[in-house]
Amino acid sequence: MNKLFPEIYESLRFLLIDLQKQLLALIEGIRDADPDSFKKSLSRTAYIENAHLSLLNRAYRTIQNSSGDYRAEIQGYEHVSYSLISLSRQLETVSYQLQRNDPLKNLQKRRVLAALQDLYNGLELIEPAIESDDLTLSIDICQLQARIEKACSQQLKRYQQKLQEKYEDDLIQSSFVVKDIQYMAKTLLKVGEGVISGKLGQFIEIDSYQKLEATLSEMDFDLAEQQIHIHPMGETKSGCTISGVASASEAQDEVLAIFKEGQKKKLLEEKIGIETWHEKFPGIAPEVYSYQKQGDKAALLFEYLTGQTFDKLLLDNRKVLQDGLNCLFSTLTEIWQATEQEKRMPTSFMSQLQKRLSSIYAVHPEFNLKGLQIGDAKQPSLEKLIKQAAKLEEKLQPAKAVYIHGDFNVDNILFDVIKCEINFIDLHRSEYQDYSQDLSVLMVSFYRLKQYDPKIRQRIRLSMQAIYDFGADYAEQNNDNDYALRMALGLARSFISSTRFVLDKEHARSMLYKGRFLLEHLSQIDKQEYKNYQLPKELFRD
Secondary structure, three states: OOOOOHHHHHHHHHHHHHHHHHHHHHHHHHHHOOHHHHHHHHOOHHHHHHHHHHHHHHHHHHHHHOOOOOHHHHHHHHHHHHHHHHHHHHHHHHHHHHHHOOOHHHOOHHHHHHHHHHHHHHHHHHHHHHHOOOOHHHHHHHHHHHHHHHHHHHHHHHHHHHHHHOOOHHHHHHHHHHHHHHHHHHHHHHHHHHHHHHHHOOOOOHHHHHHHHHHHHOOOOOOOOOOEEEEEEEEOOOOOEEEEEEEOOOOOOOOOEEEEEEEHHHHHHHHHHHHHHHHHOOOOOOOEEEEEEEOOEEEEEEEOOOOEEHHHHHHHOHHHHHHHHHHHHHHHHHHHHHHOOOOEEOOOHHHHHHHHHHHHHHHOHHHOOOOEEEOOEEEOOHHHHHHHHHHHHHHOOOEEOEEEOOOOOHHHEEEEOOOOEEEEOOOOOOEEEOHHHHHHHHHHHHHOOOOOOHHHHHHHHHHHHHHHHHHHHHHHHOOOOOHHHHHHHHHHHHHHHHHHHOOOHHHHHHHHHHHHHHHHHHHOOOHHHHHHOOOOHHHHOO
């Protein structure tokens, strides 16, 4: 965020000038007990609204007419403007309260005026913060929140004590005024975050920035001397945000590290998962640079791994995709051989599916059919099919446990074409389990991709077939006779449960039908046919 966009910056300056006038008039009204000052404060609101609208219009035109990618900087301006307009409306509310009531006699003027002066100081820092080459002033704006909130909290505590002794309407009104000033502090914090976000290239809260600052300092990266740029790289289904961290002096694709933020439980599991992979199969997982926690949130900074995920390989060309699959199969064989245990691990595909039915029906309520009958033809409910398949699952011979990824989707596997190496990411679910767990997830993660070009769907079909055949070969070499049955159950689970991530109704129905087909097919085979069971190959076709 800088003065690269003079028209937008001009609108912001006008907005700030009128907002400062609005705040100063409120300060004068409280200091001098002057009702006319409150009217003067209220008169600025129309000017502020106009400046805000002007900024938004100019920002829109700039994005439309700009050939460069300045969206992050412009969005920083917009975020600041929205926060300032919110602050103006909070000031307006306080002025109305002070006009219509007389809470001034109960206000601790010294504390209130000190809090409002800090608020004014914060507004004065905004322009220098935008013009500055570093983030020091932006952080100073954010840190003013704590001072203002402390002053307000002390006064509110005093009011609460007085109200316990005697109820007074004026005290209640005074509490409202102080509480509103406390809200203003939070809004000022949002202003500071908006300036920081515009400079970094992605929206980031001050707590997140401080976590990032702490983690980078552990890499001997001095933010005071070196500026960084962060850009979004996705969001996991568990709600974690993923950003690439690059030096501002380098090209954006020259990423220094990956910064991941989210629930502490998830990120702690991932940290442990990465560390465990380093013990069991060194080199497959990224290196953890730092782990920071605060309350129920945490941040993880880890190595940026080169390579493409398999959903990207799918769009490249068939040879690169085949090379990636061959490298993956070789790597999986090594991992399974290195981590195999004598302990056998039964699958739990049907119990997993049963637990996810409510989430599936929340997205696709039309899937919740309780069984249909037309003449003598009956279609059992999904719940009944799951119960029948669960009985079959209990009878199957478990495979020897190996260490698996646990969330083996196409976007969690990286293939470096130049090095011919495979790496894993997003490892919070890694554990000892039946290898069919990972293979069935991977096959369906290919199928559910929202790619409908016939050539791409052909590659998806061939990739699914190749994954299944690789598993079958491994099973044969290891005398695993129930591989096909377990994979059928795993695929049924993954086809049906993955519909909750697919909003395209036709695509979701196709996945549901494939899952149901497998469950119905399994329910019709005799125990004598288990050893000769073959997965229906038409399953891979659209």
